[in-house]
Amino acid sequence: MEIILASASPRRSKLLTQIGVTHKVHVSNVEENYTEGIDPKVWVKDIALLKALEVAKFYKKGIVIGADTIVVKDGFILGKPEDERMAMKMLEFLSGDTHEVMTGIALVNAKDPNQSYTHVETTKVLFRKLNSLEISNYVNTKEPMDKAGSYAIQGVGTLFVEGIEGCYNNVVGLPLNRLAQMLKRFNVEVLNVHNN
Numbered sequence: 642m643e644i645i646l647a648s649a650s651p652r653r654s655k656l657l658t659q660i661g662v663t664h665k666v667h668v669s670n671v672e673e674n675y676t677e678g679i680d681p682k683v684w685v686k687d688i689a690l691l692k693a694l695e696v697a698k699f700y701k702k703g704i705v706i707g708a709d710t711i712v713v714k715d716g717f718i719l720g721k722p723e724d725e726r727m728a729m730k731m732l733e734f735l736s737g738d739t740h741e742v743m744t745g746i747a748l749v750n751a752k753d754p755n756q757s758y759t760h761v762e763t764t765k766v767l768f769r770k771l772n773s774l775e776i777s778n779y780v781n782t783k784e785p786m787d788k789a790g791s792y793a794i795q796g797v798g799t800l801f802v803e804g805i806e807g808c809y810n811n812v813v814g815l816p817l818n819r820l821a822q823m824l825k826r827f828n829v830e831v832l833n834v835h836n837n
């Protein structure tokens with residue numbers, strides 16, 4: 642069974658490769674325009690599904706995986722920062738407190754797009770208190786610029802993380818354990834994948 646990852650994130654592709662899932666990457670053009678007042682869980686699931694459905698149109702068969710990662714704190718959704726100023730504001734906001742990282746995942750059968758499964762995985766992350774110098778030094782590394790919430794737990798950003806509760810890979814962009822369980826619904830056993 643061919644597996645198509647509908648994501649531009651090199652991290653997600655690497656995570657899939659880590660568990661032995663051979664796949665093709667086909668990037669979707671879905672706009673991530675947040676509408677005020679939407680429940681973050683509903684939003685992140687809907688965007689993941691939209692990404693997978695859009696890419697599924699290009700294929701006659703196979704399983705399309707869509708995903709979206711957001712950071713949520715006090716009801717606010719933090720996506721990727723638009724500029725360095727915004728990245729600094731996000732990090733100030735996350736400093737010294739716990740936030741949630743949510744990844745929505747959607748699996749769509751390209752042969753019959755009505756067959757789809759979605760899930761939202763949530764991981765709690767505790768940041769230690771950050772000072773303004775380390776925030777600006779971190780933003781200068783550019784690492785935050787393409788990351789939800791303006792940090793990368795898999796990079797230098799790990800220095801801000803005091804603890805996590807839940808799936809680590811979910812913070813990086815794909816909850817692998819959950820994804821493997823979802824793939825079983827399409828009879829894909831991750832430890833025994835034949836994609837050709």
Ligand SMILES: Cc1cn([C@H]2C[C@H](O)[C@@H](COP(=O)(O)OP(=O)(O)OP(=O)(O)O)O2)c(=O)[nH]c1=O
Nearest residue numbers: 648649650709710788789792793794812813814
């Ligand atoms: C919090 C956090 C996020 N991220 C990343 C995961 C996602 O790639 C990114 C959030 O952006 P997304 O919009 O979820 O994904 P993307 O734009 O990289 O790719 P696509 O939309 O095509 O699927 O933030 C990390 O890499 N590390 C972290 O610690």
